[in-house]
Amino acid sequence: MQFFRSHILVCGGTGCTSSDSAKIIEELDKLLVDKKLDKEIKVVQTGCFGLCEQGPIMVVYPEGTMYCKVKVTDVAEFVEEHLIKGRIVTRLLEKSSDVKDGEYAIEKSSFFKKQLRIALRNCGVINPELIDEYIAFDGYKALIKALTEMKPDEIIETIKKSGLRGRGGGGYPTGSKWEFAAKQDNDQKYVCCNADEGDPGAFMDRSVLEGDPHSIIEAMIIAGYAIGANYGFVYVRAEYPIAVKRLQIAIEQAREYGLLGDNILGTGVKFDLEIRLGAGAFVCGEETALMTSIEGKRGEPRVRPPYPAEKGLWQKPTILNNVETLANIPMILLKGPEWFASMGTEKSKGTKVFAIGGKINNTGLVEIPMGTTLREVIYDIGGGIPGGKKFKAAQTGGPSGGCIPASHIDTPIDYESLIELGSMMGSGGLIVMDEDTCMVDIAKFFLEFTVDESCGKCTPCRLGTRRMMEILDKITKGRGKMSDLDELETLARDIKAASLCALGQTAPNPILSTLRYFRDEYEAHIRDHRCPAGSCKSLLSYEVTEDKCIRCGLCAKNCPVNAITGSKKDEIPFVVDQDICIKCGVCYQKCPVDAITK
Amino acid sequence: MKTIAELEAIRKRTLDEISMRTDEESVRIVIGMATCGIAAGARTVMTAFLDEIQKRNIHNVHVSATGCIGVCRLEPIVDVIDKDGNKTTYVHMTPEKAAKVVVEHIANGKICVEYTLPENK
Numbered sequence: 001m002q003f004f005r006s007h008i009l010v011c012g013g014t015g016c017t018s019s020d021s022a023k024i025i026e027e028l029d030k031l032l033v034d035k036k037l038d039k040e041i042k043v044v045q046t047g048c049f050g051l052c053e054q055g056p057i058m059v060v061y062p063e064g065t066m067y068c069k070v071k072v073t074d075v076a077e078f079v080e081e082h083l084i085k086g087r088i089v090t091r092l093l094e095k096s097s098d099v100k101d102g103e104y105a106i107e108k109s110s111f112f113k114k115q116l117r118i119a120l121r122n123c124g125v126i127n128p129e130l131i132d133e134y135i136a137f138d139g140y141k142a143l144i145k146a147l148t149e150m151k152p153d154e155i156i157e158t159i160k161k162s163g164l165r166g167r168g169g170g171g172y173p174t175g176s177k178w179e180f181a182a183k184q185d186n187d188q189k190y191v192c193c194n195a196d197e198g199d200p201g202a203f204m205d206r207s208v209l210e211g212d213p214h215s216i217i218e219a220m221i222i223a224g225y226a227i228g229a230n231y232g233f234v235y236v237r238a239e240y241p242i243a244v245k246r247l248q249i250a251i252e253q254a255r256e257y258g259l260l261g262d263n264i265l266g267t268g269v270k271f272d273l274e275i276r277l278g279a280g281a282f283v284c285g286e287e288t289a290l291m292t293s294i295e296g297k298r299g300e301p302r303v304r305p306p307y308p309a310e311k312g313l314w315q316k317p318t319i320l321n322n323v324e325t326l327a328n329i330p331m332i333l334l335k336g337p338e339w340f341a342s343m344g345t346e347k348s349k350g351t352k353v354f355a356i357g358g359k360i361n362n363t364g365l366v367e368i369p370m371g372t373t374l375r376e377v378i379y380d381i382g383g384g385i386p387g388g389k390k391f392k393a394a395q396t397g398g399p400s401g402g403c404i405p406a407s408h409i410d411t412p413i414d415y416e417s418l419i420e421l422g423s424m425m426g427s428g429g430l431i432v433m434d435e436d437t438c439m440v441d442i443a444k445f446f447l448e449f450t451v452d453e454s455c456g457k458c459t460p461c462r463l464g465t466r467r468m469m470e471i472l473d474k475i476t477k478g479r480g481k482m483s484d485l486d487e488l489e490t491l492a493r494d495i496k497a498a499s500l501c502a503l504g505q506t507a508p509n510p511i512l513s514t515l516r517y518f519r520d521e522y523e524a525h526i527r528d529h530r531c532p533a534g535s536c537k538s539l540l541s542y543e544v545t546e547d548k549c550i551r552c553g554l555c556a557k558n559c560p561v562n563a564i565t566g567s568k569k570d571e572i573p574f575v576v577d578q579d580i581c582i583k584c585g586v587c588y589q590k591c592p593v594d595a596i597t598k
Numbered sequence: 599m600k601t602i603a604e605l606e607a608i609r610k611r612t613l614d615e616i617s618m619r620t621d622e623e624s625v626r627i628v629i630g631m632a633t634c635g636i637a638a639g640a641r642t643v644m645t646a647f648l649d650e651i652q653k654r655n656i657h658n659v660h661v662s663a664t665g666c667i668g669v670c671r672l673e674p675i676v677d678v679i680d681k682d683g684n685k686t687t688y689v690h691m692t693p694e695k696a697a698k699v700v701v702e703h704i705a706n707g708k709i710c711v712e713y714t715l716p717e718n719k
Contacts, residue, residue, distance in 0.1 A: 062660035086663025136612035258599030
């Protein structure tokens with residue numbers, strides 16, 4: 001064993017990689033050799049730490065010091081100061097955390113304090129490309145336990161007792177799904193993993209695959225043993241190159257160690273799996289479309305029942321679990337169903353991973369026990385809203401979900417409470433919106449997405465979403481009628497009822513939920529031709545408030561189309577000519593005394 | 599193909615290597631590596647600690663650097679902090695003394711009083 005006095009963990013997730021973490025590793029390696037420290041200090045590339053906003057992240061052990069926004073040019077100073085002289089480079093520490101002197105450990109930062117990491121347990125801790133590091137932190141221990149001490153029905157019973165529900169959005173009890181597939185009498189069954197994460201702003205599954213790919217492989221083998229399947233597929237989108245590469249490496253390592261193959265660990269159990277790449281169609285995250293795509297056909301959904309557990313891939317019994325669901329499985333077997341069920345709320349057990357984005361300080365990935373309130377997520381973990389703006393709403397569930405308004409910020413987050421509010425858990429995207437966000441515009445944004453992604457197989461979804469889109473477009477341009485709102489509601493109800501798959505059935509949710517909580521904003525657009533958030537361009541008019549204006553002339557000087565006239569010298573008040581104005585907002589930003597209103 | 603026993607062996611071995619990334623209690627060896635410490639030879643002392651720990655295959659030990667404590671005339675200074683937080687300060691350290699501290703103190707729990715502050719002797 002080589003003894004290293006220090007491990008430097010550098011995030012190799014997609015976020016940090018895009019801000020040059022790979023080059024930081026290169027530079028570290030080079031400098032360590034130059035300073036002859038390479039035999040005593042080790043550089044480790046890990047998965048996502050979660051605090052993507054502050055990336056690239058670098059954590060130094062044994063101290064646990066977390067450095068943020070590290071640049072390649074910072075590396076030399078870090079090596080000289082921290083590694084050689086033992087002095088922490090304080091200017092690179094996380095700014096928001098309330099650390100006391102000498103307490104710079106990663107666990108102390110406010111971002112991590114309220115989190116409970118189960119699915120993300122190894123992300124940012126191990127090197128995902130080394131199977132030995134996964135094994136060190138109890139990896140494949142649950143598999144050994146399952147194969148040597150448990151019968152298949154005992155495993156299913158354990159999962160059922162834990163209360164684990166599907167983390168992909170639907171929230172169907174995982175144990176029941178497995179039980180249903182196990183009961184099917186068939187010589188061939190399959191286990192599938194849904195890693196076709198498509199919600200805008202969501203990256204939970206990507207981070208698990210990038211940071212801890214072996215946990216998915218382990219869980220799939222366990223699932224195969226439990227339901228009697230000997231083959232599996234991981235369906236992952238091709239737009240996740242790092243995830244695909246790490247999963248491929250992990251599969252090869254698992255085969256080499258005999259964890260996949262004809263005789264797993266000498267127990268006689270057989271299981272193997274392969275990766276199938278999706279081409280980026282949102283609908284392929286829907287289970288029947290996903291399976292059709294794996295079969296090599298055009299990814300379109302089909303009518304259920306029969307459910308995949310009965311007739312799935314190639315008409316054989318198949319279970320499909322989401323990445324995050326699977327990541328929980330090994331821990332449940334190791335620590336017991338009671339342990340898992342002790343976390344969360346009455347009907348939603350365990351934890352949930354959320355990708356928080358939008359108007360929030362700590363954009364990133366968090367894992368919290370079910371039942372944590374939205375306020376805790378946004379203010380305690382997320383660090384609040386930039387610029388001290390007011391919280392308006394949070395959007396969960398992506399294009400299938402809805403908005404939770406500020407009045408419900410203290411709702412404990414679980415499957416039931418979100419449904420009750422007209423939203424849904426979804427896969428875990430959480431977009432925070434502040435007072436400057438127009439709710440009609442947000443509904444339009446998500447609807448634009450579903451219009452683009454509708455596969456076209458059924459009419460309500462293909463045409464219905466397009467008609468709703470046209471109405472929303474009219475409203476945001478100030479050409480809507482009050483009767484449009486009723487028509488929107490009728491269409492939404494029909495589309496929900498008549499669409500073939502979940503994509504269409506949930507597509508109207510963003511509209512219904514914004515209508516429910518922000519109907520006044522829709523009405524302001526229609527009746528007063530006014531966008532209350534000041535975001536819909538066609539409805540804006542920039543005007544100079546005469547008694548506030550100090551006649552400095554900055555607005556006129558910066559206007560790109562010379563729409564503002566007035567005179568500094570002759571004390572003539574400045575005015576905006578609405579016919580020429582292109583509503584670019586430059587005057588609004590430049591005015592030093594906030595005399596321009598929109 | 600690996601057997602279950604081999605997997606267990608890998609687990610144990612790798613955990614020793616990466617245990618510093620968990621919160622587990624460990625003995626900490628902290629070496630003063632400010633300008634005064636480095637000038638007095640702290641770097642060779644640190645290397646000696648690392649070599650000896652490696653040679654004797656000792657686990658749950660962290661070696662880290664720290665700044666100047668203020669008594670520059672006693673450098674190289676090394677603090678050994680045990681699992682219960684008790685601190686022993688060694689002064690005027692050399693690579694030879696470091697090797698002895700690993701064997702006596704770290705491995706066998708016997709403090710090398712002769713290397714501590716002069717007033718202790």
